[in-house]
Amino acid sequence: MATATNPVVTQYSPTTVQQPKLTSIKKLAESSSEISFIPSAYKYKSGNPQDEAILLDDDEEAKIPIVDFSLLTSGTPEQRSKAISDLGKACEDLGFFMVINHGIPEELMKEVLDGCIRFYDLSEEEKHEYEGKHVLDPIRCGTSFNTSVENVLYWRDFLKVFVYPEFHFPNKPAGFSELSSQFCKKSREVTWELLKGVSESLGLEADYLDKALNVESEGLQIFIANLYPPCPQPELALGMPPHSDHGLLTLLIQNGITGLQVQRRNGKWVNVNAIPNSLLFNTGDHLEIFSNGKYRSNIHRAVLNNNATRISVVVPIGPSLNVVVNPASQLVETGNHPPAYVGMKYKDYLELHQSSRLDGKSILDRVRL
Numbered sequence: 329m330a331t332a333t334n335p336v337v338t339q340y341s342p343t344t345v346q347q348p349k350l351t352s353i354k355k356l357a358e359s360s361s362e363i364s365f366i367p368s369a370y371k372y373k374s375g376n377p378q379d380e381a382i383l384l385d386d387d388e389e390a391k392i393p394i395v396d397f398s399l400l401t402s403g404t405p406e407q408r409s410k411a412i413s414d415l416g417k418a419c420e421d422l423g424f425f426m427v428i429n430h431g432i433p434e435e436l437m438k439e440v441l442d443g444c445i446r447f448y449d450l451s452e453e454e455k456h457e458y459e460g461k462h463v464l465d466p467i468r469c470g471t472s473f474n475t476s477v478e479n480v481l482y483w484r485d486f487l488k489v490f491v492y493p494e495f496h497f498p499n500k501p502a503g504f505s506e507l508s509s510q511f512c513k514k515s516r517e518v519t520w521e522l523l524k525g526v527s528e529s530l531g532l533e534a535d536y537l538d539k540a541l542n543v544e545s546e547g548l549q550i551f552i553a554n555l556y557p558p559c560p561q562p563e564l565a566l567g568m569p570p571h572s573d574h575g576l577l578t579l580l581i582q583n584g585i586t587g588l589q590v591q592r593r594n595g596k597w598v599n600v601n602a603i604p605n606s607l608l609f610n611t612g613d614h615l616e617i618f619s620n621g622k623y624r625s626n627i628h629r630a631v632l633n634n635n636a637t638r639i640s641v642v643v644p645i646g647p648s649l650n651v652v653v654n655p656a657s658q659l660v661e662t663g664n665h666p667p668a669y670v671g672m673k674y675k676d677y678l679e680l681h682q683s684s685r686l687d688g689k690s691i692l693d694r695v696r697l
């Protein structure tokens with residue numbers, strides 16, 4: 329714990345990570361469960377409660393929007409229009425919403441989260457097999473975000489797998505691949521349906537976005553399992569720093585332990601207290617580009633606690649890797665809204681995003697005109 333005699337570190341910015349190459353925070357957390365300090369390479373925050381309090385929006389009224397999926401798929405025309413307009417508003421305001429009545433069985437979500445725990449319980453040698461050499465390798469396991477470029481480390485282990493258009497997956501532990509395949513298929517169907525609603529909410533045909541970006545035929549879907557072990561000084565470290573995601577929409581489920589915070593447009597952070605069994609969604613950079621800035625990508629981060637392991641399963645869906653993404657031509661045609669982003673192939677954007685330091689919207693800023 330930081331004490332009154334410890335100077336409060338307000339800006340910690342070492343130029344390099346001064347730690348031996350580390351492949352797993354789980355191993356470090358378990359082997360040093362007696363320690364009460366984190367290694368200095370993990371210090372991200374000042375630890376000053378006032379700094380955090382200023383930035384936290386604890387207004388109970390500051391609710392997270394809810395989208396009732398069943399109204400999109402089987403509501404009356406009026407109910408569907410209302411759900412589409414709620415969805416559009418959520419994308420425009422916070423860039424984050426919860427989806428209820430989505431039809432993905434609770435048991436399947438639970439089994440996938442359990443599968444993640446079983447994956448992380450494999451030996452370090454077994455996990456090492458999936459380490460991945462390149463940021464676009466279809467199976468990649470690691471720690472922090474990208475230790476080769478970071479100047480601060482994050483208290484997080486990850487497994488990232490490309491699951492669509494081709495399904496890749498680790499073959500251990502038993503059954504994890506099959507469960508995840510079922511979950512990814514159902515997540516895809518829900519996300520595709522939401523993207524139809526998003527397209528309509530922009531005043532476009534329901535399938536306009538899909539056709540422009542080849543989402544359903546070959547849009548990239550990634551399965552990410554994040555593990556955040558208990559951290560002895562959660563006030564100093566982060567599981568993931570503030571960032572936006574690269575795709576169109578990202579789905580997230582978690583093991584009942586909170587830790588996700590989303591940023592309001594006024595800069596304040598909101599703790600996400602998810603409705604049990606709901607799906608959480610945030611808007612990504614490619615929705616911002618496609619909508620020509622109307623639906624800005626949401627900035628979010630993962631905070632830590634000192635007593636429970638948190639697991640999140642994050643499933644972004646994006647355009648086809650081969651599509652050059654530009655703002656939708658119908659949204660810029662009138663001349664009143666000139667394109668605000670330069671076109672870039674999704675594959676190149678993804679590579680840039682994954683090989684850079686995770687830092688707010690710094691990658692999106694590179695394609696902003």
Ligand SMILES: O=C(O)CCC(=O)C(=O)O
Nearest residue numbers: 552554587588630640642
């Ligand atoms: O675990 C979380 O709550 C956030 C994870 C996240 O933002 C990501 O994997 O991109």
Ligand SMILES: [Fe+2]
Nearest residue numbers: 571572573628
């Ligand atoms: Fe994210």
